[in-house]
Amino acid sequence: MNDYVLRTISKESNIRALFALTTNLTREAGQRHQTTGAATHILADSLTGGALLGALLKVRHRMAIKIEGNGPARKSVVESDSYGHVRGYVAVPDLAAQGVTSPSEALGTAGLLTVSKDLKLKELYEGIVHLETSEIDRDLTYYLNQSEQIPSHVSLGVAVDDNHEVKIAGGLLIQSLPPYDESVVDQFADRLQEMPPLIDMLVEGNTPEDIAALLYGDEPYDILESRPLSFRCHCSRERSRKALMLIGADEIQQLLDDMGQAVIDCHFCHDRYVFSADELANLVKELQ
Numbered sequence: 587m588n589d590y591v592l593r594t595i596s597k598e599s600n601i602r603a604l605f606a607l608t609t610n611l612t613r614e615a616g617q618r619h620q621t622t623g624a625a626t627h628i629l630a631d632s633l634t635g636g637a638l639l640g641a642l643l644k645v646r647h648r649m650a651i652k653i654e655g656n657g658p659a660r661k662s663v664v665e666s667d668s669y670g671h672v673r674g675y676v677a678v679p680d681l682a683a684q685g686v687t688s689p690s691e692a693l694g695t696a697g698l699l700t701v702s703k704d705l706k707l708k709e710l711y712e713g714i715v716h717l718e719t720s721e722i723d724r725d726l727t728y729y730l731n732q733s734e735q736i737p738s739h740v741s742l743g744v745a746v747d748d749n750h751e752v753k754i755a756g757g758l759l760i761q762s763l764p765p766y767d768e769s770v771v772d773q774f775a776d777r778l779q780e781m782p783p784l785i786d787m788l789v790e791g792n793t794p795e796d797i798a799a800l801l802y803g804d805e806p807y808d809i810l811e812s813r814p815l816s817f818r819c820h821c822s823r824e825r826s827r828k829a830l831m832l833i834g835a836d837e838i839q840q841l842l843d844d845m846g847q848a849v850i851d852c853h854f855c856h857d858r859y860v861f862s863a864d865e866l867a868n869l870v871k872e873l874q
């Protein structure tokens with residue numbers, strides 16, 4: 587099944603709820619970065635969180651979530667946009683060797699969660715909170731309530747197989763609509779507590795539509811949209827060439843003398859762009 591996010595609203599409770607299935611994009615990201623141990627879990631949760639928050643953006647808007655802690659994973663960074671494209675990485679992807687299996691332990695208990703949004707205004711919007719639990723869904727919940735001051739609840743789930751690959755992943759976001767009412771979101775969070783854990787529902791094959799139906803129960807709700815989600819990076823050979831030119835002719839000449847080539851490795855997707863000696867020599871000429 588393809589990845590997608592389902593957007594719903596309830597007029598009765600004045601809330602919106604988003605339900606995402608992110609198995610393919612989180613698995614692809616894990617494979618690209620060769621994550622092991624808790625890193626697979628952290629990357630999947632970060633990407634699903636990014637996909638959910640990204641689904642609230644307006645056309646052409648973009649956002650990033652950076653979680654930096656004092657644990658061995660160091661940080662995770664994800665970016666998403668209004669078109670359902672998500673990309674991201676964990677600073678230290680190979681955590682199995684270190685024997686760290688708990689995501690919150692791997693992130694560390696002290697740190698910051700930063701959300702920045704490009705809303706096509708003069709300045710970027712930025713919101714920062716301290717890590718509360720280092721469990722990504724609880725920290726995103728804390729961020730939305732504290733920093734954006736919108737009563738919200740986030741729940742994320744991922745199952746990882748013995749090869750450190752994502753088996754299934756997804757998440758949901760419940761949010762009050764203006765005028766905000768915290769108690770309604772609390773009621774939905776309580777309902778969620780009474781349901782099986784999100785990851786169990788996903789493993790059993792429940793779709794976002796099924797989980798929405800279970801969460802709303804007897805309450806009427808509208809499905810507004812089902813939007814495809816995918817792992818997509820916007821790096822390219824041309825962008826890498828421009829980045830290389832920014833370091834200047836002397837530095838490029840240095841690379842040429844020392845290495846005979848330059849390799850640009852994209853942080854977000856791990857694609858590698860190799861520039862040969864001839865290409866580097868041409869760049870130097872172009873710059874001089």
Ligand SMILES: [Zn+2]
Pocket residue numbers: 819820821822852853854855856857
């Ligand atoms: Zn890339």
